[in-house]
Structure formats: structure tokens, C-alpha cells
Amino acid sequence: MSSGRSAPRRLLDWLRPSPRAVDWSIFVAVLLAAGSGVLSFLGMRPAWLGVFWFHRAVGLSLTVLIGFKLARVRHRLTDSRQWQTSTALSVSLALTAAATIGTGVIWVFGFTPELPYFHFLSLHVGLGLLLVVLMVAHQRTRFRPPRRVDFDRRRTTMQYSVLLVAGAVTYRGQQLLNSLLKTPGDERRLTGSKRESGSGNGSFPVTSWVADSPEPVDLSAYELTVDGAVDQPLALAYEDLDPDRSTAALLDCTSGWYTEQEWRGLDIGSLLDAVEPEQAATHVRFVSVTGYRWSLPIEEARDCLLATHVGGDRLAHGHGRPIRLVAPGRRGFQWVKWVERVEVRTHGDPAQWLATLVSGF
Numbered sequence: 001m002s003s004g005r006s007a008p009r010r011l012l013d014w015l016r017p018s019p020r021a022v023d024w025s026i027f028v029a030v031l032l033a034a035g036s037g038v039l040s041f042l043g044m045r046p047a048w049l050g051v052f053w054f055h056r057a058v059g060l061s062l063t064v065l066i067g068f069k070l071a072r073v074r075h076r077l078t079d080s081r082q083w084q085t086s087t088a089l090s091v092s093l094a095l096t097a098a099a100t101i102g103t104g105v106i107w108v109f110g111f112t113p114e115l116p117y118f119h120f121l122s123l124h125v126g127l128g129l130l131l132v133v134l135m136v137a138h139q140r141t142r143f144r145p146p147r148r149v150d151f152d153r154r155r156t157t158m159q160y161s162v163l164l165v166a167g168a169v170t171y172r173g174q175q176l177l178n179s180l181l182k183t184p185g186d187e188r189r190l191t192g193s194k195r196e197s198g199s200g201n202g203s204f205p206v207t208s209w210v211a212d213s214p215e216p217v218d219l220s221a222y223e224l225t226v227d228g229a230v231d232q233p234l235a236l237a238y239e240d241l242d243p244d245r246s247t248a249a250l251l252d253c254t255s256g257w258y259t260e261q262e263w264r265g266l267d268i269g270s271l272l273d274a275v276e277p278e279q280a281a282t283h284v285r286f287v288s289v290t291g292y293r294w295s296l297p298i299e300e301a302r303d304c305l306l307a308t309h310v311g312g313d314r315l316a317h318g319h320g321r322p323i324r325l326v327a328p329g330r331r332g333f334q335w336v337k338w339v340e341r342v343e344v345r346t347h348g349d350p351a352q353w354l355a356t357l358v359s360g361f
């Protein structure tokens with residue numbers, strides 16, 4: 001009975017779904033958090049803001065659900081007579097969940113502890129992926145299918161709405177706290193990325209995905225090929241890379257930093273005009289000397305740049321010398337460095353996801 005209990009306690013009791021519902025909700029919430037986390041890497045225009053909000057709100061709701069869960073299973077951990085082999089997995093899972101949420105919270109407050117090898121946000125991403133794996137393994141050790149009776153439709157809908165709204169309100173409150181306390185989080189972009197100020201090669205990090213770190217490109221042997229579904233394929237030597245356009249564009253890396261730079265280089269629209277794409281052409285693929293590659297719809301590619309310079313400097317090797325893609329409005333991982341081939345195509349390139357991840361190995 002709830003009589004005699006305090007109001008917050010009664011609210012918590014009302015909010016708490018049945019044990020099985022808690023377990024399944026955690027399962028679904030973790031998948032939603034991981035899914036929205038991955039999705040958040042794909043866009044950076046204001047329209048994408050909802051994805052970032054959702055990710056943060058689900059993450060915070062998860063804290064409450066895990067609280068319910070831990071309160072229920074506490075005795076299995078504190079009483080050593082109840083330990084089983086699967087207890088070790090459960091404990092790792094709980095710790096990983098705490099670390100994932102903890103690194104996320106530290107990040108939104110704007111703190112970016114320096115780590116060897118990793119950017120701090122990448123640690124959050126890695127922990128989140130580990131969490132999904134551990135959770136699936138854990139689910140297999142104690143699988144109970146969800147049942148209708150665990151979910152009273154009206155009450156469950158109310159419970160989840162309250163949880164999600166509470167998550168969103170907490171997030172908003174956290175932002176207010178950021179601006180009141182003037183934490184570094186106050187200056188974050190909508191993607192959560194931290195500003196790197198200054199201009200030119202030295203003013204922002206060199207970031208390569210996983211294992212993509214080639215030797216400096218041999219400029220005397222270098223050739224940029226523009227071919228594929230075109231009538232007049234073209235090859236340009238290093239000396240022929242004549243910059244004909246400048247543009248200001250913001251590079252925002254998923255490891256959590258961004259920079260605004262003036263980029264100078266070859267206008268891709270003019271390059272495409274020169275090679276005369278076929279009628280059926282729909283995409284343009286940019287391929288690095290390392291095999292790393294990305295494709296853009298041809299209309300979007302026309303507005304992009306193949307940069308030879310940044311902030312007045314000739315690109316340093318780390319930033320993609322002799323030439324790199326500048327794709328305004330796209331996240332950093334799509335800005336292919338050390339481009340050696342521009343290929344006009346009649347379809348997209350779904351395999352680029354894999355090629356990008358394994359490139360360099």
C-alpha cells in the first residue's frame with residue numbers, strides 16, 4: 001500500500017513499470033539511444049536538432065529505468081550467496097551503462113578530459129556500442145519474452161510519456177545550468193561539438209578514421225582523375241590543380257570538435273562541366289589514395305569544393321594534401337582527404353559505409 005509514503009515516493013511507485021516491462025524498456029531504450037546516436041552522426045543542419053534532443057532525452061530516461069532495475073536486483077549483488085556466473089556479466093553491464101551515461105553527461109556540461117589515443121566523445125561512442133553488445137548477451141542469459149499483461153496500455157503510455165518528457169526537461173534544465181554556471185558546454189554547437197578557433201593548418205586537429213594514415217602523397221607522380229559516366233574524362237597533374245574558388249565552410253567531426261575555415265580550391269561544378277556528365281549521372285564519388293570514399297548527389301557535389309588551401313595555407317599532409325573534399329553541411333567524415341579520383345556515377349554507393357570503416361587496414 002502506498003499510504004503513509006511521501007508524495008515523490010508515490011509518484012515513483014506509480015511510474016515504475018512491472019519488472020518485465022522495466023527490462024524490456026531498458027532493452028528498447030538502449031537500442032533507441034544507440035540508433036539515435038548513430039543517426040546523429042549523419043546530419044548537422046538545424047533540422048537534425050530533434051535527433052540530438054531525442055538521444056539526450058532517451059539517455060536520461062534510461063537513467064531512471066536503470067535505477068528501477070538496480071533497486072529491484074540489488075540483493076542479487078549484495079548477497080554473495082546469490083552470485084552466479086551471469087552475475088559478472090550483469091555487473092559489467094551495469095558499469096558500462098553508468099560509464100556511457102556518465103561520459104554523455106560530462107560531455108553535455110562541456111568538459112572534454114584529455115585522453116591518450118581517443119577523443120573523449122569517441123569514448124562515449126565506444127562504451128555505447130559495448131553496452132549494446134553486453135545487453136544482448138545479458139538478455140540471452142535470462143530471456144523472458146514480453147507479455148501483454150506487463151503492459152497496461154494506458155498506464156504504460158502515460159509512464160513512458162512522463163519519462164521521456166522528464167528526460168527532455170532535465171536536458172533543458174541542464175542547458176540552463178550551463179548558461180548560468182558558464183560551463184564550457186554553453187558554447188557548444190547543436191551537434192555538441194566544441195569550437196577549435198584560429199585559421200589554417202595548425203588550428204584544428206588532424207582526424208583520421210580508424211586506420212587511415214597514408215604516407216605523404218608523392219606530388220610528382222600524383223594525378224587527379226575525373227571519369228566515370230562522362231563524355232570527356234580528365235586527368236590533372238599536381239601543377240594543374242589551379243584554385244578557382246574560395247568558400248567559408250564549417251568542418252564538424254563526430255569526435256566532438258568543429259572549425260570554421262576559409263577553403264580555396266577547385267570548383268566541382270566547373271570540373272563537372274568540363275567532363276560533360278552523361279544524362280543518367282546521379283552521383284559523384286570521391287575516392288582517396290587510401291580507398292576511403294564518399295558519394296554525393298550530383299547537384300550537391302556541384303556546390304562543393306576540392307580544396308588545395310585552408311585559411312591561406314597550402315593543405316598540410318594531415319589535412320589531405322594535395323586535395324580534399326569540402327562538403328558544406330555534411331559531417332566531417334564525409335570530407336574525403338587525399339582525393340585521387342572523382343567518379344561520376346549513375347547510382348549511389350551503399351558499400352561506402354563499410355569501405356570507410358575498414359579503409360586503411
Ligand SMILES: Nc1nc2c(c(=O)[nH]1)N[C@H]1C(S)=C(S)[C@@H](COP(=O)(O)O)O[C@H]1N2
Nearest residue numbers: 206207208209212253288292319332333337
Ligand atoms: N581519406 C580519409 N579522409 C578522411 C578521413 C580519413 O580517415 N581518411 N577522416 C575524415 C574525418 S572523420 C574527418 S572529421 C575529417 C577531418 O579532417 P582533418 O583531419 O583535416 O581535420 O576528414 C575526413 N576525411
Ligand SMILES: [Mo]
Nearest residue numbers: 253254332333
Ligand atoms: Mo571525424
